[in-house]
Amino acid sequence: MPQRTNGHFLLLLLQFQHFQSQFLIYERVQIITCQAVVAWKPNEPLSVETIEVAPPKTGEVRVKIVATGVCHTDVNLTAGYDPDVVFPVIFGHEGAGIVESVGDGVTKFKSGDHVIPLYIPQCFECRACKNPKTNLCTKTGSSHGKGVMQDGTARFTCKGQPVYHCMHTSTFSEYTVVEEIYLCKIDEAAPLEKVCLLGCGIPTGYGAALNAAQVEKGSSCAVWGLGAVGLAAAMGCKAAGATRIIGVDINPEKFKLAEKFGCTEFVNPNDYDKPIQQVLMAKTQGGLDYTFECVGNVLTMRAALESCCRGWGVSVIVGVAESGREISTRPFYLIAGRTWKGTAFGGWKSVESVPKLVSKYMNKEIMVDEFITHTLRIDEINEAFKLMKEGKSIRSVVIF
Numbered sequence: 001m002p003q004r005t006n007g008h009f010l011l012l013l014l015q016f017q018h019f020q021s022q023f024l025i026y027e028r029v030q031i032i033t034c035q036a037v038v039a040w041k042p043n044e045p046l047s048v049e050t051i052e053v054a055p056p057k058t059g060e061v062r063v064k065i066v067a068t069g070v071c072h073t074d075v076n077l078t079a080g081y082d083p084d085v086v087f088p089v090i091f092g093h094e095g096a097g098i099v100e101s102v103g104d105g106v107t108k109f110k111s112g113d114h115v116i117p118l119y120i121p122q123c124f125e126c127r128a129c130k131n132p133k134t135n136l137c138t139k140t141g142s143s144h145g146k147g148v149m150q151d152g153t154a155r156f157t158c159k160g161q162p163v164y165h166c167m168h169t170s171t172f173s174e175y176t177v178v179e180e181i182y183l184c185k186i187d188e189a190a191p192l193e194k195v196c197l198l199g200c201g202i203p204t205g206y207g208a209a210l211n212a213a214q215v216e217k218g219s220s221c222a223v224w225g226l227g228a229v230g231l232a233a234a235m236g237c238k239a240a241g242a243t244r245i246i247g248v249d250i251n252p253e254k255f256k257l258a259e260k261f262g263c264t265e266f267v268n269p270n271d272y273d274k275p276i277q278q279v280l281m282a283k284t285q286g287g288l289d290y291t292f293e294c295v296g297n298v299l300t301m302r303a304a305l306e307s308c309c310r311g312w313g314v315s316v317i318v319g320v321a322e323s324g325r326e327i328s329t330r331p332f333y334l335i336a337g338r339t340w341k342g343t344a345f346g347g348w349k350s351v352e353s354v355p356k357l358v359s360k361y362m363n364k365e366i367m368v369d370e371f372i373t374h375t376l377r378i379d380e381i382n383e384a385f386k387l388m389k390e391g392k393s394i395r396s397v398v399i400f
């Protein structure tokens with residue numbers, strides 16, 4: 001009798017396992033219908049649409065995005081700053097979410113993992129990934145991508161037509177599909193509606209100070225642009241022990257908040273009738289040790305370089321200028337010992353570093369919550385863009 005019961009139980013168990021695996025297979029091939037923010041054309045308001053998201057193919061992961069920040073790069077891309085972007089498109093690259101399903105061959109992720117999509121990958125295999133000097137994995141041609149996955153097709157459709165990916169992340173969608181090397185797993189205890197900001201702006205500015213410039217204790221720094229990127233640069237300068245951190249912005253409303261991030265004084269270029277580099281040279285008895293351009297304007301890039309001190313000053317370009325713009329200065333500024341450099345994503349090797357930055361946030365070693373000035377719904381996305389353009393927000397987080 002007990003034997004019969006055991007056999008019966010085993011049969012039931014096998015049947016259940018068969019049903020479960022069928023269900024999983026069935027689940028994996030499903031197209032998901034969800035809400036997303038579609039940019040149909042450059043310079044037009046964004047549109048919240050019902051879209052279809054295809055299942056992940058080999059090496060891909062489908063992620064349920066829980067929250068996404070809005071970066072100034074999204075504003076610029078929407079305005080058509082980059083001719084390589086293919087419309088209609090889903091922007092967004094500062095998201096956090098939960099893995100919904102994985103494609104064949106994916107080994108590092110499983111359904112339920114908490115993740116942050118990355119616009120710079122880390123494959124761990126290429127020449128760049130093996131070189132400690134850079135975070136620019138060669139598996140990507142450019143961070144903005146070509147709008148399609150490896151097989152040349154997009155995973156999004158809307159009203160019967162393909163909608164393209166951007167920056168390999170497309171986080172302005174309830175569900176997105178990313179390649180495995182553009183994703184990292186993070187601590188499940190971390191609040192996704194906060195740590196989404198570790199997908200771009202905060203690591204970028206913080207890393208500009210710590211990795212690109214390698215700011216030293218006791219040094220003097222100036223930061224142009226007190227948005228999230230510039231404030232994070234100030235936070236990095238402070239962490240490195242800089243004693244003087246000058247915030248430079250044409251919007252004086254940014255000054256109060258910037259004190260919290262380490263700025264010790266402020267300069268508004270509009271208050272002077274001479275070039276800001278002359279003002280800063282005089283204020284600092286010959287120039288700053290480190291300067292950071294976090295605006296994306298070629299004139300402020302020049303001003304930041306020319307405000308550095310002779311002999312050893314380092315100026316880091318962080319802001320992204322409109323595609324095709326060029327920088328200029330007198331070569332003598334470089335001959336006289338100044339270094340002009342730039343950084344993408346603050347130099348962080350993405351897959352290994354972002355989870356560590358999440359831990360730093362959880363241990364209260366870096367600020368994140370303080371950057372969030374607005375929390376909005378997906379249907380308020382145009383409001384988030386307006387707030388940024390008007391200089392009224394630092395970071396808006398859109399919750400799905």
Ligand SMILES: NC(=O)c1ccc[n+]([C@@H]2O[C@H](COP(=O)([O-])OP(=O)(O)OC[C@H]3O[C@@H](n4cnc5c(N)ncnc54)[C@H](O)[C@@H]3O)[C@@H](O)[C@H]2O)c1
Pocket residue numbers: 070071072073076200201204224225226227228229230248249250251254269294295296297300317318319320321343344345346388391393394
């Ligand atoms: N290199 C990277 O990897 C990377 C990553 C993220 C963002 N970015 C770029 O960094 C820049 C800043 O992004 P954000 O999200 O912090 O933007 P933001 O709009 O929040 O901040 C920009 C700030 O610059 C100020 N500003 C504008 N013109 C100025 C001028 N002439 N002088 C001084 N200040 C001026 C604005 O008042 C604002 O406070 C953008 O260009 C963005 O595309 C680069």
Ligand SMILES: N[C@@H](CCC(=O)N[C@@H](CSCO)C(=O)NCC(=O)O)C(=O)O
Pocket residue numbers: 071073074082120136141142143144200320321322323324344345
């Ligand atoms: N395509 C533009 C350059 C765009 C650019 O520099 N993007 C930044 C990320 S901005 C995030 O907010 C970046 O990381 N670039 C590195 C890369 O693209 O490999 C142009 O042509 O000017």
Ligand SMILES: [Zn+2]
Pocket residue numbers: 071072073074093200201
């Ligand atoms: Zn960004």
Ligand SMILES: [Zn+2]
Pocket residue numbers: 121122123124125126127128129136137138139
């Ligand atoms: Zn690589």
